[in-house]
Structures are given as structure tokens and as C-alpha cells.
Amino acid sequence: MMRVLELNGLADARREIKKVGAGEKGVDIMAHKAIHRVVRVSSVDVRAAGILKQEMLSLGGEAAVSWGSLERSAGETDVLLMATLKQYDLLKRKLLEQPFGLREMAGELDKVISRYSSTPTPLTLGDGVFDWSRTYVMGVLNVTPDSFSGDGLSGDLDAVSDRASLMVDSGVDFFDVGGESTRPGSNPVSVKEELERVVPVIELLVKKFNVPVSIDTYKVEVAEAALKAGACMVNDIYGLRSEGMAGLLAQWGVPVVLMHMQGTPKNMQGNPSYDSVVGDVYRFFSEQVEYAVDSGIKRENIVLDPGIGFGKKLEHNLSLLRHLGDFRSLGLPLLVGVSRKSFIGELLDLPVGERLEGSLAAVSVSIARGADIVRVHDVGETVRAVRVADALR
Secondary structure, rough: OOOOOOOOOOOHHHHHHHHOOOOOOHHHHHHHHEEEEEEEEEEEEHHHHHHHHHHHHHOOOOOOOOOOOOOOOOOOOEEEEEEEHHHHEEEEEEEOOOOOOOOHHHHHHHHHHHHHHOOOOOEOOEEEEOOOOEEEEEEEEEEEOOOOOOOOOOOHHHHHHHHHHHHHOOOOEEEEEEEOOOOOOOOOOOOHHHHHHHHHHHHHHHOOOOOOOEEEEOOHHHHHHHHHHHOOEEEEEOOOOOOOOHHHHHOOOOOOOEEEOOOOOOOOOOOOOOOOOOHHHHHHHHHHEEEEEEEEOOOEEEEEEEEOOOOOOHHHHHHHHHOOHHHHHOOOOOOOOOOOHHHHHHHOOOHHHHHHHHHHHHHHHHHHOOOEEEEOOOOHHHHHHHHHHHHOO
8 A cells, every 4th residue: 555645844754754663863864854845036146046956956856947047148047946854954054155145045045944834923912922823813893884794883882892792702812993994996084084983992892802902904193093092903904005104013012914915995906917926925025024124013023914805816816825825934924814805706606795605615725724813704603614724734
């Protein structure tokens, strides 16, 4: 009998090697040889690319480069490295002695592979510590009259309290309060109106429930007022592109969700296009994380959200979910919001109110691909699905 094993990391590799009766020392030697990683490196000097390919081949690995780089007709090329963890360890040592930026690449390679395989640093929210030992559920509380999902509470504090109570009873981990609809084609509301919607709600939630509150806003004035009212995280769909937001969050020392969005809610679904949606979103995250840290925000206070449905067509959303694991290379927690989204409606040809099963399927796949937080409307059903998905993961 023969079968191919699917190993999800070094722990799996060690377990399988032990099963055949290998000794502890043998397990240590062989485990790194059992895990294979493919690493994409962008814009490499062709001279460095040539050395990379030679070194990888000498170690039994492989490196794919452009044909033009082999002919030395191109100045730069992307490189696809294919090797076991053991081969990467050997490669990093060799690169430390090489020119053309390869010495610096060795450090970056070590960092990326380590981050991909590691659990992100625990996140402190209010009195709670989120250690990523399971998937956390963020419950949506829209206090707008025009929410795409049809669940807008429009400032009705009694209704907010009732819904929040149901979420708490169902096992919610965070509240996410939003006072401006960001559905496709929506118009922005004034700072004054958004403040009138969200501040009383946050004050109510903080007073009544022992659950961290996130404010869903890209406006600096709203974020500051929400933090003063008791919110302890900012969910920013503009990914710190609003002037002054990074400085405010650095000053308060609170976590932030950096979301990717192409365009604005008003025009984002006009005709979104990408060279490579996964690569483009990854590049955006890399740049914004660097900007955040340079602005004084602690790296461990950053959560990433690929922005499903925000300036993306159906194929873009599906590609991001299929390749969600790529973003683990940044070593930061991933938040995914798929609940009731239009791509589910497209796949199933169903209105917003009938997308629960599709939402749960997308949530489960997101967890399998590496999501740490799922942002949802249907908390009770999702919490149950998450428990099963976590057990299987």
C-alpha cells in the first residue's frame, strides 16, 4: 500500500517520521527535509538571479527565472524558489557570501519563511489577549439606514442592545461598529452624522458588555471620538491612507485593521483591474505595514484584511480566498469579511437574505487558508461553523 501524505508543517513532519520508528535525532535531521516551500522573489537583479539558480540547483532545489534573464537581456527578473526547509537553510548561508544584494536577501528569506510558519504575536484588546490559538469572530453592528446586508440599525439603541446581547450569548469575540455604509456606490456621510450614529452605540456597548469594540471608520475625527468613547481598535477600510490616521493610532497605541480597497466605495466596483490581485494586495500590505511602523504603530498591533468585495470582481475575490495563505508570509493576523457578500450572491444567484450557507462555506475555507478573525453578521451560526473548522484545521 502506498499514499501521498499532506504535511501542514514541521509538527506534522515530525509526527509522521516518528510513526515509522525513527530515532529522535533522525527526526530532527529529517523533518526540515519533509517540508517544501515555494517562495516568489520580485525584481531581482539578473546577476543575482543567475547565482540564485546555480546555488539552488547545487542544493537539489530549483529556481525559475525569466528567459530574458538567462540571456542577460533583462535588467531584473522575478524568481520562483522551490526547495525544502533544509535546502533553504543551506541556501541562506551561501547567500551571505554573495554580491548583488543577495546577502540582504538571505535575511529577508529567513524572515519570510519563519513568519509563514509561525503564529502571529498575541494581540491585546482592552482587557483581553487574543493569542490566535483559535479563530475569533467579529460581529457586525451597522448603525446605518442603508447597509448592504439589510441589517442596519439606524441609531436605535434598544435594537443595538438586543442584537449585541444575542451576539454575546452566541459567543462573539469583538463588536465592529460602523456608522457609514460602504456598499458599492454609496455616498459618504459627514463627520458630524457619523459621530452622532456611532458614539452613543459605543458608549452603550462598553457600559453593558465585556466585549472589545472596534470602530469601522476611515475618518480620523470619528476614530478619535470612538476611542475616547471606549473603542479599542480601528477597522480602517482605507488602510491608513487618510491623513493623520497613522499618527492618531500611534498616539493611542491601539490595534488597527489595514484593509485593501481599490478606489472608493462610490466607484470601487466600476471596473476593478489588477496585474495580479494577490501580488498587488500583498505589495499594498507590505508598503502600508512599513508606513505604519515608521509612523510609530507597533507591528504587533496590525491586522490585515484583503478587502473581499472592495474593488474586486468575482474572480478577484475567489483568487484572494484561494491564496489567502500567501499573506501569512507577513507574519500578521488575517481578518476576512465574506459574510453575505455579493460574490456569494453571484455564485448562488441569491439575494442578501439567503446567503447564510454560502457565507459559512466561505468562512470555513478562509479558516482553512489561514484566517484568524472572521467578520460576520450571523454570529451564532458562524461560531458553530468556526468550532468545526478549527478542529479540522
